[in-house]
Amino acid sequence: MPQVIFIGNEEQRLVKRLQEGDKTAAREFYALYADSLAGVVARYIADEEDLKDVFQNAFEHIFSHIADFEYRGAGSLEAWATKVVVNESLKFLRTKEQHELLQQDYDAPTEAEDDDLSVSDIPPDVFRQMLSRLPTGYRTVLNLYVFEGKSHQEIARLLGIKKDTSASQFYKAKKMLAKMIKKYNDNNPPRR
Numbered sequence: 728m729p730q731v732i733f734i735g736n737e738e739q740r741l742v743k744r745l746q747e748g749d750k751t752a753a754r755e756f757y758a759l760y761a762d763s764l765a766g767v768v769a770r771y772i773a774d775e776e777d778l779k780d781v782f783q784n785a786f787e788h789i790f791s792h793i794a795d796f797e798y799r800g801a802g803s804l805e806a807w808a809t810k811v812v813v814n815e816s817l818k819f820l821r822t823k824e825q826h827e828l829l830q831q832d833y834d835a836p837t838e839a840e841d842d843d844l845s846v847s848d849i850p851p852d853v854f855r856q857m858l859s860r861l862p863t864g865y866r867t868v869l870n871l872y873v874f875e876g877k878s879h880q881e882i883a884r885l886l887g888i889k890k891d892t893s894a895s896q897f898y899k900a901k902k903m904l905a906k907m908i909k910k911y912n913d914n915n916p917p918r919r
Contacts (some may be wrong), residue, residue: 738804745793753790760805764812766855770870771816773859777823785815813875817885820867846908848917857907865900872897 744752765782772778789811796807846854858866871877871885872893879893886893 738801739798742793742796742798742804745790746796756789757786760808763805764808767809767812767874768816769855770858770874771813771820771867773863773866777819781815781819782812784819785812788815813871817867820863821886823863848915849908849911853911857904857911860907861900861903865896865903868893868896869900869904 741752741755745756764785765778768778768782768785772781785808789808792811796804798804849857858869861869867886868882871882872879877885879890879897882888882893883890
């Protein structure tokens with residue numbers, strides 16, 4: 728996901744304008760961050776309509792709580808907004824009726840992992856589609872572990888599951904994703 732680069736104190740000025748209720752600043756914020764934040768939501772939420780709802784709720788939360796945001800240097804605005812988006816995504820998943828996060832499976836890995844799979848030749852939109860095909864629980868744990876840097880202990884606390892369940896779902900997510908990547912790479916050899 729492309730990172731927004733500010734020159735000088737532009738980001739800090741944007742924050743100040745947002746906190747003062749400047750509508751132009753809100754449009755600028757949206758233009759700068761909407762794509763990357765939508766990408767974060769898409770990692771968690773597969774259904775397009777649900778994704779739009781969560782994305783809208785996240786932006787409402789961002790704009791209604793911007794006064795509470797404390798600027799801590801370059802990149803802190805995007806980091807805070809990303810955290811809001813992740814939290815809104817998790818909140819949605821926790822309340823969704825067909826909640827798959829509580830699968831109580833503790834299968835230990837039984838075969839060697841194939842770490843030689845290359846994702847470098849997979850277009851980002853294809854990779855996002857692969858992620859969206861994972862079961863909700865697997866996708867959520869994978870995102871929290873890989874992209875948010877959470878431990879299985881932290882994931883268990885966030886999702887109300889056991890640490891072993893988090894580790895098991897992460898392993899199974901990696902295994903499913905590896906099969907999809909292998910199939911894609913087999914069908915789409917890299918051009919040299």
